[in-house]
Amino acid sequence: MAIHTNADSKLFISPTSVNVDTINAMNDASAVAFFEGINDWVEVEELEDLGELGDTSEAITFTALNNARVRKLKGPRDAGTQTIVVGRDPLDDGQEAFIAAERTKFDFPIKIELADARTAGHSNSVLYYAGMVQGAPTNLGNVSNVVRRTFTVGINTAIFEVSSEELAAPTNTLEPSIAGVLDEGEVLTAIDGVWTGSPTFTYQWKADGANIPGATAKTYTIQAGDVGKSISVAVTGTNSAGAATAESAPTAEVPA
Structure with a gap:
């Protein structure tokens, strides 16, 4: 076109x-x-x-x-x-x-x-x-x-x-981060970071580096089981040419 x-x-x-x-x-x-x-x-x-x-x-x-x-x-x-x-x-x-x-x-x-x-x-x-x-x-x-x-x-x-250009697989140029109050019951929000390739994003929240089952939305509500653990989020950027994943730095431990 x-x-x-x-x-x-x-x-x-x-x-x-x-x-x-x-x-x-x-x-x-x-x-x-x-x-x-x-x-x-x-x-x-x-x-x-x-x-x-x-x-x-x-x-x-x-x-x-x-x-x-x-x-x-x-x-x-x-x-x-x-x-x-x-x-x-x-x-x-x-x-x-x-x-x-x-x-x-x-x-x-x-x-x-x-x-x-x-x-x-x-x-x-x-x-x-x-x-x-x-x-x-x-x-x-x-x-x-x-x-x-x-x-x-x-x-x-x-x-x-x-200008419009042929897409390459996304690359992350500024890593994701997390916004919100680190406390049980509080809602954390994934900040995507900066990417090339105009991707769409999916999310995986982690506690002490392990995937939290079902925690794949842009936001995550801290659970009682997260107390004493650090929280991070992996953001995957996808376009028609491929996908790439970047992970935020872990938070401090969720306080009791």
């Missing part, structure tokens, strides 16, 4: 604000690594229209008297103000994250995954950028209208694109 439609594209926002001056000082590779290191992306559901985005340069003109010819130069670059339309869903975490961002004066990371993989053995292209959510009005319309919400994003960085 050389060209593609926008069907199956996905939109994500991180609820953690960023400093766009820091991002704008990075080269492209460093900026992509920064965005790929974000681990709290929230998908926006009921997406209808992603609008337009990308750099254009301000036109600066000069006309010399000797030839009366208008010459055009390139001025500051502007990545645009994106208009995103969704079907209003008050229970969608992604839409709520956009609404929360609009109530601040800060910039937030945004990610678009395009459905442009040439084959099942290729990745989708991904666009990364950061901007300020400047509006979130609701379009109520008439009796036959689907209620929509429009988010406007003033983009304040370049658009950093990771």
Whole structure:
């Protein structure tokens, strides 16, 4: 597939604000690594229209008297103000994250995954950028209208694109970790780490290095039998080219 439609594209926002001056000082590779290191992306559901985005340069003109010819130069670059339309869903975490961002004066990371993989053995292209959510009005319309919400994003960085490429088996570049309180009855959450190859993840929780039967979700509730043992989690990343497993460092012993 050389060209593609926008069907199956996905939109994500991180609820953690960023400093766009820091991002704008990075080269492209460093900026992509920064965005790929974000681990709290929230998908926006009921997406209808992603609008337009990308750099254009301000036109600066000069006309010399000797030839009366208008010459055009390139001025500051502007990545645009994106208009995103969704079907209003008050229970969608992604839409709520956009609404929360609009109530601040800060910039937030945004990610678009395009459905442009040439084959099942290729990745989708991904666009990364950061901007300020400047509006979130609701379009109520008439009796036959689907209620929509429009988010406007003033983009304040370049658009950093990771183009579709042939997939290789995943590799882990930053090992998984565990978040949560280490105590009986508390819930631990696996943090996937950073991976290449756009994998999907499965999990296996361990106590003192031994698999805990049935503990294969992203979260794990500490049991009485875990007291005195250290907890770790093995994360397996899988894509169409293969799979790889990386394990978190073990926690301290679960206290009595």
